[in-house]
Amino acid sequence: MGSKKPELLDKPLVIINIGLLSFAESLLDQEVDTIHIDWEPPAGGDEEMISLLDELL
Amino acid sequence: MASGFTIREKQYFDSVFLMGVNKRLSEEKGVQQTAVLMGTDNNKKLLADIGITDPQINSAKPNDLIVAVIADTPDIVNALLDNLDRYLEGSSQITSEIRLRTLDDGIRNRPDANLAVISVPGQYAAREARKALEAGLNVFIFSSNVTIKDELALKQFASGKGLLVMGPDCGTSIINGVCIGFANKVRKGNIGVVGASGTGLQEFTTQVHNAGSGISHAIGTGSNDLKDDIGGLTTISALRALDKDKNTQVIVIVSKPPGKKTLEKIRHITKDLEKPVIGCFLGVKGNMNEEKGNLHFVHTIDESVIQALLKSGKGTDSKALELTSEEIDLAHQERDKFTSDQKYVRGIFAGGTFCYQSQQVFQDAGIKVYSNGPIDKKMLLADPDKSLEHSFVDMGDEHYTVGAPHPMIDGRFRRERIINEGNDPQVAILLLDFILGYNASMDPVRDILESIVEAKQNANQRGDHLCVVASICGTEEDPQDLIHQEKQLTDAGVFVFNGNAKATLFCVELMK
Numbered sequence A: 001m002g003s004k005k006p007e008l009l010d011k012p013l014v015i016i017n018i019g020l021l022s023f024a025e026s027l028l029d030q031e032v033d034t035i036h037i038d039w040e041p042p043a044g045g046d047e048e049m050i051s052l053l054d055e056l057l
Numbered sequence B: 001m002a003s004g005f006t007i008r009e010k011q012y013f014d015s016v017f018l019m020g021v022n023k024r025l026s027e028e029k030g031v032q033q034t035a036v037l038m039g040t041d042n043n044k045k046l047l048a049d050i051g052i053t054d055p056q057i058n059s060a061k062p063n064d065l066i067v068a069v070i071a072d073t074p075d076i077v078n079a080l081l082d083n084l085d086r087y088l089e090g091s092s093q094i095t096s097e098i099r100l101r102t103l104d105d106g107i108r109n110r111p112d113a114n115l116a117v118i119s120v121p122g123q124y125a126a127r128e129a130r131k132a133l134e135a136g137l138n139v140f141i142f143s144s145n146v147t148i149k150d151e152l153a154l155k156q157f158a159s160g161k162g163l164l165v166m167g168p169d170c171g172t173s174i175i176n177g178v179c180i181g182f183a184n185k186v187r188k189g190n191i192g193v194v195g196a197s198g199t200g201l202q203e204f205t206t207q208v209h210n211a212g213s214g215i216s217h218a219i220g221t222g223s224n225d226l227k228d229d230i231g232g233l234t235t236i237s238a239l240r241a242l243d244k245d246k247n248t249q250v251i252v253i254v255s256k257p258p259g260k261k262t263l264e265k266i267r268h269i270t271k272d273l274e275k276p277v278i279g280c281f282l283g284v285k286g287n288m289n290e291e292k293g294n295l296h297f298v299h300t301i302d303e304s305v306i307q308a309l310l311k312s313g314k315g316t317d318s319k320a321l322e323l324t325s326e327e328i329d330l331a332h333q334e335r336d337k338f339t340s341d342q343k344y345v346r347g348i349f350a351g352g353t354f355c356y357q358s359q360q361v362f363q364d365a366g367i368k369v370y371s372n373g374p375i376d377k378k379m380l381l382a383d384p385d386k387s388l389e390h391s392f393v394d395m396g397d398e399h400y401t402v403g404a405p406h407p408m409i410d411g412r413f414r415r416e417r418i419i420n421e422g423n424d425p426q427v428a429i430l431l432l433d434f435i436l437g438y439n440a441s442m443d444p445v446r447d448i449l450e451s452i453v454e455a456k457q458n459a460n461q462r463g464d465h466l467c468v469v470a471s472i473c474g475t476e477e478d479p480q481d482l483i484h485q486e487k488q489l490t491d492a493g494v495f496v497f498n499g500n501a502k503a504t505l506f507c508v509e510l511m512k
Helices: A021-029 A047-056 B015-026 B041-049 B074-082 B084-088 B103-109 B122-134 B148-161 B198-210 B233-244 B260-271 B301-311 B325-335 B352-364 B412-422 B444-461 B482-491 B500-511
Strands: A014-018 A033-037 B002-008 B031-038 B065-071 B115-118 B138-141 B172-175 B178-181 B188-195 B215-220 B250-255 B277-281 B295-298 B344-349 B391-394 B427-435 B467-473 B495-497
Touching: A014 A021, A014 B103, A021 A033, A021 B015, A021 B115, A021 B178, A033 B103, A047 B122, B002 B074, B015 B031, B015 B065, B015 B084, B031 B041, B031 B074, B041 B065, B065 B074, B074 B084, B103 B122, B115 B122, B115 B178, B122 B138, B122 B148, B138 B148, B148 B233, B172 B198, B188 B198, B188 B233, B188 B301, B198 B215, B198 B250, B198 B301, B198 B352, B198 B467, B215 B233, B233 B250, B233 B260, B250 B301, B260 B277, B260 B295, B277 B301, B295 B301, B301 B500, B325 B500, B344 B352, B344 B412, B344 B500, B352 B391, B352 B500, B412 B427, B412 B444, B427 B444, B427 B500, B444 B467, B444 B482, B467 B482, B467 B500, B482 B495, B495 B500
Parallel strands: A014 A033, A014 B115, B115 B138, B188 B215, B188 B250, B250 B277, B277 B295, B344 B391, B344 B427, B427 B467, B467 B495
Antiparallel strands: B002 B065, B031 B065, B172 B178, B172 B215
16 A cells, blocks of 8 residues: 555644634634634535536546 | 624634633622524534524524623623623733734744644644645644544644644643643653644643653643554654654653554564563553553553653652552541431543543452443443543533533533432532643632532532532643642542542442
């Protein structure tokens, strides 16, 4: 299997948080380098539209 | 009684935030029931269940906010809906000059990012995770309801790129001392752990900390990783990473039983690892105290802690696994207060792993237990709301958490269950767990303390004695005050232990 060793454990974390705001807040409480994405369902949550967008991009 | 609703188009909020809003609204005077939800099909069904239906609701979209209020008078309903902004104001410390709307925005803003923490609704999670992996980020996926097919595809893709996929359905990780999701603040040390269960990882890491040692990394894999469908792809990546990690001296795996093929695969892989590996696979029958190559099996989380301490060079007392003579005496004194009708233990758990491990401790003692998540399928509770004889109930199960907050965040359903179980004259003991740490309730004991006091009083009034036993999973460094949590319980006459296995052993002793 062509797996490589994950390097996540060797470096300071820089986190992108997508979803629960409280998760980002708990990371910032720990002074972790974190940005929060103000996420909402793509294409208004219309799944057909999401599939179409994914195919186009 | 009056009811009303409002729809805020294109105002999206996450589920935990909305649960907080719902709680604040429902606590207002004269309010019977509230619902604060996004306009998904499932949520529309939940609204219909409480009698809120309307063509406008039918046409609402997943990014439209719906707030419904049922109250004593129309004035109360209108006052709350008119002042909704007050309740929607967050106490967020997140301020940013640029509003980032998509993962791509985030990656452009922070090209040095190395981890995406994803907790969007399940049907969108795989899409976001794939984008993150393609951009070279590791991912932690808290979201559940991701298909096995998507999970496998994500993990296979990540494996080839040297990236870790923690999850889906991953509650807990600690990477280099950073707590992600539901995790406890623990000392850094030389013990690494990989776990398919969030509360299992929390119990292990807090016990290691409380024994004076520490954790290098705790890597959550998600609940499906060790099933044969996935084949332990994340577990294997994590084992290899910990084996190469200079700060890790011993590696522990905490999980429910893996699939047969996956267990063989892990056995095979551990042979090539330089560091000792301890496997704690809960719920497995028979003598697991055996060495298989480099994989040393243990039976409970407490045993895995003792073994990890020994193998990492910390002296420890293996008697810590047993009750002290004082505890045994205490149990016998307490037992003598039960009436002849009081025969049963009811476990009401916030943590699924605790429910599982407690069943195992009872099974080892030869006592049969019913459960909504049974080790032995024959012992499945037909109705999770109705206990039989000895019953241990996982209140974090889907039956209780669809459209409602998890018991680690909100004690509402556990309060009701404690009162109900305490009203059963055949019940002698309630067994509870309390879980501290980031993202859990800030005062989990206070959330349900009144119901414990009430249940004990109700028992006293009918001439019974109700014994309440609890374990706390936490450290003195957690955001909640561990000492205060313990004190609130002991002041109420609750027997408190710092581990679930020990608390359960105390229940076994009470039953002898």
